[in-house]
């Protein structure tokens with residue numbers, strides 16, 4: 068079926084909202100203008116479009132996206148299969164590098180059970196204020212506004228919420244008063260649990276970046292995370308290998324305690340772009356603990372983060388998300 072034929076199948080009120088409709092090899096992508104609609108009306112517009120187009124001959128897959136009159140804000144989720152692989156460190160440094168390159172970027176720390184962005188960005192003592200029923204993100208000295216559960220609860224107090232509450236908390240952080248921020252990096256909790264699924268279903272990230280260390284076991288978990296995003300219709304923008312190659316602070320020699328290159332090979336085998344690798348370096352841990360992201364200063368390990376941020380920006384500009 069041609070694009071014109073597909074368009075003509077849509078009822079007039081839906082057809083009037085079609086901004087673009089493309090079909091390639093049985094995959095239809097429709098972009099609709101949802102201006103003036105509330106969330107429920109937007110969802111029924113989306114599902115009616117999807118249902119109608121899916122019935123057309125030769126259509127295997129239908130993707131529907133809506134744009135509204137509020138500023139377009141893209142969400143990119145940073146995920147990992149397991150904990151401790153450096154997802155939060157990467158998120159903070161990517162955001163700082165992107166902000167330095169002129170992007171309007173903010174961070175949502177969705178790791179609500181173990182928030183670390185306030186420490187990484189050195190604004191732990193700040194508290195967000197509410198404007199109306201929305202939170203106003205907390206500024207950081209690195210030019211990146213952030214909202215984190217770490218800003219809302221006392222440090223060290225364990226959060227013992229069940230899934231639905233955690234999902235609601237995440238909603239408040241994402242649906243905050245982000246002003247002209249047009250890119251939100253969401254630091255997800257590790258793994259593929261409730262919070263991640265809520266995130267996919269409710270907030271439809273434009274894309275995801277997966278972080279892994281080079282070991283086989285970490286990569287198996289990373290593959291699971293990739294599958295979760297793909298099943299949720301979220302394109303994986305790329306894979307990052309962290310803690311690849313240890314640079315000895317004394318002699319400068321590089322060794323590979325966790326192996327090296329595994330993530331790149333894994334990305335290649337899955338047809339996913341490899342965005343780059345960050346070495347295991349004492350200076351990264353020390354700077355991160357001190358709230359001074361390496362990407363904020365010239366040279367050193369900041370270059371590795373900047374190179375990944377550039378590749379991510381390029382992927383976004385190419386329309387990969």
Ligand SMILES: Nc1ncnc2c1ncn2[C@@H]1O[C@H](COP(=O)(O)OP(=O)(O)OP(=O)(O)O)[C@@H](O)[C@H]1O
Pocket residue numbers: 147149150151152153154155156157178181183256257309310311345346347348349351352353355356
């Ligand atoms: N490339 C690196 N070199 C040295 N230390 C690193 C590197 N990346 C991360 N770290 C350190 O490893 C620890 C875990 O990093 P981080 O908190 O970013 O991981 P995470 O995947 O977000 O963990 P969590 O499971 O808590 O969400 C931190 O102490 C951090 O400073």
